Amino acid sequence: MIENTLESLLADGFPRRMAVEYLEQLEKERESGLYDPDYLAWAHGLGFYAQSACTYGLTEENAGDYLSDYDIDRIWPLNDWQRIWINDKLTLGYILAGTEFEGLLPEYYFYTAHNRLLPLYSSGGRAGMEGLLEVLREKGEFACKPCNGAMAAGFHMLAFRNGAYFVDGAPSDASGVEAFVRAHPNYVFTEFIRPNAQMAAIDPLIHTLRLVMVNPAGTNPTLISSYLRFGMGADKSGATANYAPPTDGSIGAYNVRFDIETGHFDDGVIVYANRNVPSPRHPDSGVLAEGDIEGWPQIVETLKRLSLHLVPLSYLGFDLGITDKGPKLMEINSHPGVEYVQLHKPLMADPVAGPYYRSCIERIDALSPEEKRARNGIAR
Numbered sequence: 001m002i003e004n005t006l007e008s009l010l011a012d013g014f015p016r017r018m019a020v021e022y023l024e025q026l027e028k029e030r031e032s033g034l035y036d037p038d039y040l041a042w043a044h045g046l047g048f049y050a051q052s053a054c055t056y057g058l059t060e061e062n063a064g065d066y067l068s069d070y071d072i073d074r075i076w077p078l079n080d081w082q083r084i085w086i087n088d089k090l091t092l093g094y095i096l097a098g099t100e101f102e103g104l105l106p107e108y109y110f111y112t113a114h115n116r117l118l119p120l121y122s123s124g125g126r127a128g129m130e131g132l133l134e135v136l137r138e139k140g141e142f143a144c145k146p147c148n149g150a151m152a153a154g155f156h157m158l159a160f161r162n163g164a165y166f167v168d169g170a171p172s173d174a175s176g177v178e179a180f181v182r183a184h185p186n187y188v189f190t191e192f193i194r195p196n197a198q199m200a201a202i203d204p205l206i207h208t209l210r211l212v213m214v215n216p217a218g219t220n221p222t223l224i225s226s227y228l229r230f231g232m233g234a235d236k237s238g239a240t241a242n243y244a245p246p247t248d249g250s251i252g253a254y255n256v257r258f259d260i261e262t263g264h265f266d267d268g269v270i271v272y273a274n275r276n277v278p279s280p281r282h283p284d285s286g287v288l289a290e291g292d293i294e295g296w297p298q299i300v301e302t303l304k305r306l307s308l309h310l311v312p313l314s315y316l317g318f319d320l321g322i323t324d325k326g327p328k329l330m331e332i333n334s335h336p337g338v339e340y341v342q343l344h345k346p347l348m349a350d351p352v353a354g355p356y357y358r359s360c361i362e363r364i365d366a367l368s369p370e371e372k373r374a375r376n377g378i379a380r
Helices: 006-011 016-032 037-046 050-056 069-074 081-087 089-096 128-139 174-182 296-309 353-365 369-375
Strands: 108-112 117-119 141-146 156-161 164-167 170-172 187-191 208-214 222-230 253-258 264-271 276-278 315-323 326-333
Touching: 006 016, 006 369, 016 037, 016 069, 037 050, 069 353, 081 089, 081 326, 089 108, 089 187, 089 326, 108 128, 108 174, 117 128, 128 141, 128 156, 128 174, 156 174, 164 174, 170 174, 208 296, 222 353, 296 315
Parallel strands: none
Antiparallel strands: 108 117, 108 187, 141 156, 141 187, 156 164, 164 170, 208 222, 208 315, 222 253, 253 264, 264 276, 315 326
């Protein structure tokens, strides 16, 4: 059983940052009252969050089939320093601007530096607040996101419809938009993407198709895991984020199995913090969440070329939305979570993903005590 103390985690090669975050999550679960105490203690002793254990239906018999939260956090970072290329949306945008991959990204309009508003490459060179308002009137909607955000935190929406401005769905005016922009430094203002007809019939909010690609040798990018998540909730305007972490028993995430070989999706499940509810039909629309992504082989080939373009990065978590303009890349994660990925496919039992993660774990295990202590200081 794992000794969940900071001293023990650091001695096992955890970066201090990840060790602290891991232990904080364990404590939150202990305090939540959501889990059977005996099951929680057992899961924590094996290196799994209780939430993950409930998602997987973890037992003594199947625990070895799953990549633990302990191990995925311990082996961070899987990319070298070049992970800064994708951890920041603005940096990613400019790395891909002007390449064959620019069309994968939403259009980038503006960026709020701490003391100025800057036009980005899709703004048409229209500068300042007047330029931002002009582009907003032309495009109709902006997605507003922190450059370094995660899990949809900090998402906002600006809109202009029928001669009126809106901030997160609430009526406003030009001065209100200006006040919002000035109050959100280090934000990017981008194209607001909507799903294509196939996906919008299931839910009108943009979904998240998570695809994890590995390329350790630099010559053979390989998809190893996936999931498809649709938004849930009453607000379908897009003014709120399409995802809220299921931190209590009433918040659910609607996840659908996705086959990386065929592009077929089905078998929807509402994942709560402490239970799963099978739901083949979307819980809001009642539409069967099943189908095939059009042009899937071409999408895979594009992502493989992108992986080769970013060849120093050996571990990429692509977040795609399928739109009427084709696939749109919302972000690339350097350390994507594994809970939803393993809902339908245990990673350690997979013939491709399992050996990859085992090799990463074995590299940490093989380090000397001095080398493990050196890893403690990795901060970013």
